[in-house]
Every structure is written in structure tokens, then in C-alpha cells.
Amino acid sequence: MENKEKLKEKALSAVELLEKEYPDAVCSLIYTDPLQLLIATRLAAQCTDKRVNMVTPALFEQFPDVQTFSKAEPEDVEEYIKSCGLYKTKAKDIVAMCRMLCDEYDGVVPDTIEELTKLPGIGRKTANLVVGDIFGKPAVVVDTHCIRITGRLGFHKIKDAGKIETILRELLPSEKSNDFCHRLVLHGRAVCNARNPKCDVCQLNEICDFFENSKKVSS
DSSP: OOOHHHHHHHHHHHHHHHHHHOOOOOOSSOOSSHHHHHHHHHHTTTSOHHHHHHHHHHHHHHSOSHHHHHHSOHHHHHHHHGGGSSHHHHHHHHHHHHHHHHHHSTTOOOSSHHHHTTSTTOOHHHHHHHHHHTTOOOOOOOOHHHHHHHHHHTSOSOOOHHHHHHHHHHHSOTTTHHHHHHHHHHHHHHTSOSSSOOGGGOTTGGGOHHHHHHHHHHO
16 A cells, blocks of 8 residues: 555545546436435435436425425335335435434534434435535545545555545545545446446546556456
8 A cells, every 4th residue: 555645646636637537526316405415315325316316306396395204104205215225214214314303403404424424324425425515515425436446546445435434534635525526426437337447448547556457467
């Protein structure tokens, strides 16, 4: 593993390269307010953003705010989210989350990771996304794309999302970290996929340990 300063330089290079390739760093989930993003992200667990975006319009029409969600039963929500997978658990979490928001937060989505992760079903990945996209605070969203690509680049050799978040917070410029994670998702879908990464055309191959090692193996 490279020393910290070299890794920081590499991280900055990765940020700049991805900025050039993906100038528009946006979340692919469609939402209009903090609660909708919170719920959509919960639905996106083990489900594609595309599928979630197909489900949420009818869901949010039926339950337009935190109060209507809080008064619902999980079975009421289940009907709208069955195609998202794990729908019983997700419906239970969504209702419980909204009841807690009403009871303890006056119906307002909190703006810190510490408070967000107190909500049922909300882990650090979702909390970081909300804090970064809604409240504009430094955030590191560690999803499967982030774990895979930052591992291949050589920033870590682990799979633990919490530890990876800590590592990346130390390496990335705080004002760039949230958009960087969005760009990793785009890059993971387009180029650096899990099974057949397109290393020869990858914008990051000049700083990538995985690419360097694969060249050594093939030579």
C-alpha cells in the first residue's frame, strides 16, 4: 500500500479525471424533497435505481408527505413497492421511519449522519447520500461501485463499507467527495463493471493498481 501522501495525490487525480469524463455528477434517483430521497434510497437496497424510479411516482402520490406515511400500515405501502424486492422489510422500515420522524423530529428529515442513522432501516450509505445531496455537507457514499473501484485503484484492500468511508474521508477533498461518489456509480456502470472491466478505455487506468497488475500478468 502506498503512503498517505501518494494516495492523496492519486485520489485528487481520480477526482479530476472523473470530473472531465462525467461533468454532471447527479444522483440517478428521482425525488423532490428530503423525505422522498430518504425513502427512494431505502428502496434501492438490492434493487436498481431504474426500478425504484418506476415505483416511486405512484407511491409518493398515494403518500405525499411524512404524515400520510406515518399513518399507514406496512401492508398499505407494500402494495406499491413489491417489485423492489425485500418489500415487506422495506415497507416496515419506511412506516417506522416516518413515525419516528413525526414523533421525534417534528416531521423534518435531520441533517446529520448521526441523527439519520437512528432512523429504522437507514445506514451510513443512505445517510451520507441525504447529507451530501440535500444538505450540501461533505459525504462519502460507499456503495458496491465505490467499494469495487476504489479497491481496484489501490486505496484499500477491504470490503468493510464503514472502514472504506473513513479511508476515503481522509484521502478525498471534502468538497469533492460527494460528487466523486456519484461519478463512481456512473463509471462503474459504463466502464469499471464487476465482471468485465473495460480497462483499455478506462480514464483511470494510468493510476489504477488493478490495470497495472493485469498488464504484468498478461506480459
